[in-house]
Amino acid sequence: MYPDDMLESIENIAATRETRKQAEMEMLPEEAKAKLLSRFHPDYKESAFRNLRIGVNRGARTTHEIADLLEAFSDLDYSKIDLTPEYDTDLLVLGGGGAGVTAALFAESVGARVLLATKLRLGNSNTIMALGGMQASVDEHDSLLRHFCDTMAAGKQIGRRDLVKALVEDGPRVVKWLLDTGVDFDRDEAGNLLTKKGGGISAPRLISIGDHTGLNIMKVLKDEIGKRDRIEISEFTPAVELTTNESGECNGAILFDLGRKRHFAVRARAVILATGGSGRLHMQGFPTSNNFGATGDAIVLAYRAGAELEGVDSFQYHPTGVMFPEHMLGVLVTEAIRSLGAHLVNARGERFVNELETRDVCAAAIIRECENGNGVSTRFGKTGVWLDTPLVEEISGKGFLRNRFPSLYRQLMRVKIDISRRPLLVFPTLHYQNGGILIDEKGETTVRNLFVAGEAAGGIHGRNRIMGNALLDIFVFGRRSGLAASTKMCNEPGNLTLNHVYSYYDKLKSLRISSVARSPTLFPEFIVNKL
Amino acid sequence: MNNSKTVTIELEGRKIRVPEGLTVIEALWDTGHDVKRGVGCLSGLCGACTVAYLEKEGRKVKFGLGCHKVVEDGLNVIMLPYFPARLARYLLESMENPLMQLAEIYPELYTCNDCKACNICPEWINVAGVMKAAKDADYETATGHIMDCIMCGLCASRCPKGIAPQHVALFIQRALAKERAFPPNLQKRLDQLGSHQFTAEWDSIATMGDEELEVKCRRPEGA
Numbered sequence: 001m002y003p004d005d006m007l008e009s010i011e012n013i014a015a016t017r018e019t020r021k022q023a024e025m026e027m028l029p030e031e032a033k034a035k036l037l038s039r040f041h042p043d044y045k046e047s048a049f050r051n052l053r054i055g056v057n058r059g060a061r062t063t064h065e066i067a068d069l070l071e072a073f074s075d076l077d078y079s080k081i082d083l084t085p086e087y088d089t090d091l092l093v094l095g096g097g098g099a100g101v102t103a104a105l106f107a108e109s110v111g112a113r114v115l116l117a118t119k120l121r122l123g124n125s126n127t128i129m130a131l132g133g134m135q136a137s138v139d140e141h142d143s144l145l146r147h148f149c150d151t152m153a154a155g156k157q158i159g160r161r162d163l164v165k166a167l168v169e170d171g172p173r174v175v176k177w178l179l180d181t182g183v184d185f186d187r188d189e190a191g192n193l194l195t196k197k198g199g200g201i202s203a204p205r206l207i208s209i210g211d212h213t214g215l216n217i218m219k220v221l222k223d224e225i226g227k228r229d230r231i232e233i234s235e236f237t238p239a240v241e242l243t244t245n246e247s248g249e250c251n252g253a254i255l256f257d258l259g260r261k262r263h264f265a266v267r268a269r270a271v272i273l274a275t276g277g278s279g280r281l282h283m284q285g286f287p288t289s290n291n292f293g294a295t296g297d298a299i300v301l302a303y304r305a306g307a308e309l310e311g312v313d314s315f316q317y318h319p320t321g322v323m324f325p326e327h328m329l330g331v332l333v334t335e336a337i338r339s340l341g342a343h344l345v346n347a348r349g350e351r352f353v354n355e356l357e358t359r360d361v362c363a364a365a366i367i368r369e370c371e372n373g374n375g376v377s378t379r380f381g382k383t384g385v386w387l388d389t390p391l392v393e394e395i396s397g398k399g400f401l402r403n404r405f406p407s408l409y410r411q412l413m414r415v416k417i418d419i420s421r422r423p424l425l426v427f428p429t430l431h432y433q434n435g436g437i438l439i440d441e442k443g444e445t446t447v448r449n450l451f452v453a454g455e456a457a458g459g460i461h462g463r464n465r466i467m468g469n470a471l472l473d474i475f476v477f478g479r480r481s482g483l484a485a486s487t488k489m490c491n492e493p494g495n496l497t498l499n500h501v502y503s504y505y506d507k508l509k510s511l512r513i514s515s516v517a518r519s520p521t522l523f524p525e526f527i528v529n530k531l
Numbered sequence: 532m533n534n535s536k537t538v539t540i541e542l543e544g545r546k547i548r549v550p551e552g553l554t555v556i557e558a559l560w561d562t563g564h565d566v567k568r569g570v571g572c573l574s575g576l577c578g579a580c581t582v583a584y585l586e587k588e589g590r591k592v593k594f595g596l597g598c599h600k601v602v603e604d605g606l607n608v609i610m611l612p613y614f615p616a617r618l619a620r621y622l623l624e625s626m627e628n629p630l631m632q633l634a635e636i637y638p639e640l641y642t643c644n645d646c647k648a649c650n651i652c653p654e655w656i657n658v659a660g661v662m663k664a665a666k667d668a669d670y671e672t673a674t675g676h677i678m679d680c681i682m683c684g685l686c687a688s689r690c691p692k693g694i695a696p697q698h699v700a701l702f703i704q705r706a707l708a709k710e711r712a713f714p715p716n717l718q719k720r721l722d723q724l725g726s727h728q729f730t731a732e733w734d735s736i737a738t739m740g741d742e743e744l745e746v747k748c749r750r751p752e753g754a
Contacts (some may be wrong), residue, residue, distance in 0.1 A: 030749075121579055124571040128681075138717045144724075145732055149748040157745050165733060172720045179713070182623050182705030192716040210678040215576055216704075219682060223701055227620055236567065258567055291577070292570045327554045327601060331574045406679055410655055411575055414599055523567070 001416040006324070009347055009376050010422055013386050016349035021391070025354040033361050040364040040371065042428075043314050043463070048284045054507055055303050056446070061313040065281040069300050069519040073505060076240060076263070081254060083243070083496045085267035089115040089232075090489050091482075092253055092266050094239045094298075095274030097125025098214065098471070099454025101221045102478030103272045103485070104231050112486040114231045115266060117255050119238035119275070119293040119522065123222040126276055126291050126455065127474060130214030131334040132198065133206035134475075135468035136171035139195040142203035144168045151469060154200045154358050155434075155462020158311065163460045166441045167469070167476050174475040175207065183220045185209055198339055200358040200466040211334060211405050214471055238297065238522050241501060242271060242305045242450065245494030250305060250450035252496050256522075269493050270449045270485035273298045274478065277433035277455035280524040287321055287330030288430040295521035298456035302437045304504045307445040310458035311435025316465055319344070319362035321429020323384035325415050330429040333387060333408065335359070335467050340404075341395045343388040345423070346374035352385075360464045363428035376425060384427035393420040432470060434461045443481025449488055451481040541607040555582050555597035555608055569612035573598045578683030581653070584608035594651045594685050614688035616695035619702070629706035630670060637699045640666055642692045649686035649696055654679040658686045658696050665703055674704050 002010065028036065038044045049061050054071055062070075093104045096118030104114045118124070137147040147168040152159055175193070179185070185207045186194040195204035209216040225231055236258040243252040243265065252267040275298040279290025288294075303309060320333040338344070338355040344362070346352055346369045353365035366385050369375055375383035393401050401420045402409045412419050436458030443451045454474040461469060537548045542558055549558045556573070559566045571577030580597035587605025597610060619636045623629060634641060643666055649658040656676050664673035677700040687695040723729070736744065 120567070120571055121577075123682075124577045124579055126572075128576050129572055129574055138714070138720045140716060140719070144729055145736075148736070152744070153748040157741065157748065161736065161744075165736075169724070169729075172717055172724060175717055176721060179708065179717075180624070182708045184704065184708035184711065185714075187711075187714065191712050191714055193714045195716075212576075212678050215681065216678055219680070219701055220705055220708075222682075223618075223698075223705065224623075226618060227622060289574065291572045327552065327557070327599075407575065407654065411599060415601070 002324070002422065003379060006376065006378070006425070010386070012347070013345045013349045013388060013423060014390070016345070017388065017391060020343055020345070020351050025351055027354050027357060028361065033357070036364045036368065037360060040368045041360055042284050042286065042317055045284065049313055053511060053513055055504070056306060056308045060309070063283050063313065065283050066278065066296060066299065066312055068515050068517040069296060069521065070303055071508065071513050072515040072517040072519040073508065074241065074501070074520070075518045076254075078498055078501065081263050081265070083265050083498070085252060085496060086264040087115050087266040089113050089266065089268050091115070091270050091272065091485050092117065092268035093272045093274060094253060095125075095276060095454070096120070096122040096233070096235070097274065097276055097454060097474065098127035098218060098221065099474035099478040100272065100274035101225050102475050103274060103453055103482035105221065105225060105228065106479045106482035107486045108228050108230045110483065110486045112230065112489055115234060115268070116225075116231060117234040117237045117239060117266070119236070121235050122225070122233055123218050124291065124293070125218070126294060127471070128215040128218045129289065129291070129332060130471045131211050131332065132336045133196065133208030133213050133468050134471035135201070135205045135466070136175045136207055136472060137168060137205055138172055138175065138193050138207070139204045142195070142205050146203050147171065147205060150200060150202050150466060152462070154464050154466040156464065158462035160459040162441050163439070166480065167460060167473060170476040170479070171472055174472070174479060177479070178217060178475070181220060181224055183209070183217050196339070198335060198467040199356045199362070201468070206468045211336065212407065238293070239275070239301060240520060240522070241498065242301050243496040243498060244305060244500045245497065247494070248306065248500065249448040249494070251493035265496055267493055267496055269491040270451060270488040272443070272451040272453060272481050272485055273302060273437065273456055274453045275456055279430045279433070281521070282524070283315055283430055286317060286428065286430040289318060289321055289330055289332040290430065293523065295524060296433070297520035297522065298437060298452065300519045302445060302447070302450065302452065305447050305450060305500050307447045307450060308438045309435065310438040311463065312433070312458065314434040314463045315430060316359055316432035316434055317363040317428035318431035319359055319366055319428055320387055320426040322424065323382050323427045324378045324425040325417070326378070326380050326382070328411065331411070332429065332431070333424060333426060334405065337387065337389060337392060337405065340392050342392045345386045345388050347376045348374060358464055358466065366426070366428055370427065378425065382427070384425040386423040387426045388423045389419040390421055390423060432465055434463060434465055439477070441480065442484035443477050444484060449491065451485050453477040453481040538602055538604040540602050540605070543609050549602060551602070553602055555600045555602060555610070556580055558602050559597070559610070566610070569597060569610045575599050576681055578681035579612055581611045581683045581685050582608050583611050594653065596653050596683070611685070611688065614684045616684050616687040616698060617693070618695070618698050621702070623705055623709060629709060630703070633665070633702065636702060637694070639692055639694045640699050643694055644692070646691065648689040648691060651685055651689055653683065653685065654681060656680060661700055662694065662696055665699060670703050670707055673700065674707055677704060
């Protein structure tokens with residue numbers, strides 16, 4: 001339940017609802033957008049960034065949080081680790097989200113033996129939290145080229161053309177694969193895939209399964225992977241280091257058994273890193289919508305092995321993360337609510353941005369309002385703006401929110417907040433790592449036999465990702481990397497060594513770099529901030 | 532613990548004071564439990580953090596999610612992060628009429644006597660209703676409400692007949708999807724892709740300069 005001071009503010013915004021409904025809100029011209037972003041988007045806050053002092057991307061800009069990890073040593077005492085492999089497999093997949101599972105399924109389907117290791121439970125990932133939908137160009141008013149253009153434009157033209165082309169062109173194909181596997185997407189009366197529009201998307205292109213798209217896809221894939229004989233699953237065993245052979249090619253990993261608290265080595269002919277993003281590093285102190293395990297391990301492991309990174313100075317702050325009640329801090333409120341007409345409203349009851357602008361623009365506009373004193377403060381010292389959910393209920397009819405967004409509705413009803421009657425306090429939440437480890441269109445990195453798929457990969461989304469492209473990305477590049485990695489089945493992996501780590505450490509020492517951080521992080525240090 | 536208010540709860544069988552306003556997971560962390568197995572998305576979607584609890588003066592054990600259940604004075608709570616449930620092995624692609632084989636794959640479904648013990652879903656799904664519809668072969672109704680299922684398995688933990696409703700429902704969901712006609716709009720796009728009719732367009736993009744491409748991408752109307 002909202003405290004009294006917030007209820008007062010809620011009355012203020014209810015008072016302007018009628019006038020807001022009548023008025024149009026123009027989309028911002030390009031110049032104004034650029035100015036807004038450079039002043040208020042966290043990616044442009046220079047004091048939050050520094051240049052890397054070591055490694056392939058030496059001199060490149062990244063956040064302090066990531067630089068700290070890349071310039072750090074590991075907690076591991078390597079001399080105590082037995083490098084005799086306990087597992088010897090064709091393909092080692094690290095990560096049990098959509099990208100990892102897809103890669104494993106495709107690799108297995110062409111005959112590879114796969115070990116899939118994951119930090120938490122299989123399927124416990126950001127994939128399940130993809131609510132609104134997945135982009136795939138299937139509508140008759142749409143084209144692959146439009147999808148390509150939208151993706152490039154949203155990413156400020158930084159995305160690699162060949163990767164974006166692969167993304168959009170494989171879209172319809174992976175949708176077919178998902179349908180064949182037993183995933184059911186929403187349909188229209190004619191049996192066509194139902195397509196919807198979203199922020200930054202120029203034609204109806206979002207396909208979805210109610211409001212739980214990622215969850216329902218993951219359920220099916222998880223069910224499917226359990227039925228494949230050549231795939232072995234290892235849960236609660238995060239990777240803490242990659243291994244390389246004498247030629248510097250990737251040939252396995254050191255995993256950590258969380259239960260037994262011991263390390264063990266896995267040898268493989270190829271490795272796919274699909275461990276997702278880095279939201280739990282809480283860049284610049286932002287709350288995050290990410291899974292508990294999203295601590296950017298892939299970047300650390302791959303970078304030490306010599307893989308090139310791209311765009312790790314660009315993150316997506318989803319405009320609408322929950323700011324109140326506090327135990328839900330950072331939890332995502334789907335973009336679909338804005339697509340359906342919910343206004344973003346400041347403390348004075350004014351609308352301040354067109355809600356269908358791209359995510360970076362909406363987020364920057366919210367931050368601007370809060371910094372300019374137009375935000376609403378909570379008793380925990382947080383500030384946000386209102387997402388006028390009752391307006392959606394007015395537009396679409398009574399009971400609409402409950403039926404259309406049952407999960408969100410329930411979550412808030414548990415704390416006695418009825419989103420059909422009261423708005424939600426929101427603020428940008430760290431949502432997605434736009435960059436990552438650079439891949440080619442087969443998913444291979446600059447390190448031989450090391451592949452990356454999903455959020456950990458870089459080069460696709462440029463400096464801003466549009467809604468629905470992440471879910472597509474994990475299947476497209478999961479499939480591509482799984483198939484490409486399987487072609488390495490006749491490789492001779494060689495002996496496991498940690499030579500790359502030793503030389504990386506020697507470099508760190510010679511540069512007199514001493515970071516207090518220890519990496520990979522594996523789990524965020526949880527601070528109960530109400531103490 | 533500053534001046535903030537505290538509540539006294541019984542956590543994993545231990546009576547202890549914790550700050551008010553914490554979720555069960557936060558309370559576990561706060562009291563030194565190194566919880567990994569029962570933590571996932573922290574957003575109520577992964578189903579890893581299921582808990583069983585008895586409220587102060589409560590008569591009946593209730594169930595919920597540890598990332599959402601906020602502790603209150605007198606709460607008696609444990610984590611229940613996993614419960615054994617039978618997952619049938621089947622290969623959907625090799626099945627002609629998967630729904631016809633439901634009785635072979637999950638025969639225990641037909642022992643359901645509608646006792647409704649499974650109606651404890653943290654996502655408010657009427658699990659008993661889903662099972663009843665499944666038993667009556669009304670599969671569309673059965674799957675109508677299970678999109679919200681997060682596979683936490685709490686329902687299976689309550690079933691005296693050993694049915695795992697989450698797995699039964701997922702099988703029906705997959706089987707129904709397989710039976711559906713292939714979407715015409717997707718078929719059309721796949722045919723276009725198969726006939727390589729976009730090659731010229733892609734070639735032209737490949738040779739474009741950055742600025743030319745930028746202009747094109749801003750105005751995809753002509754695309």
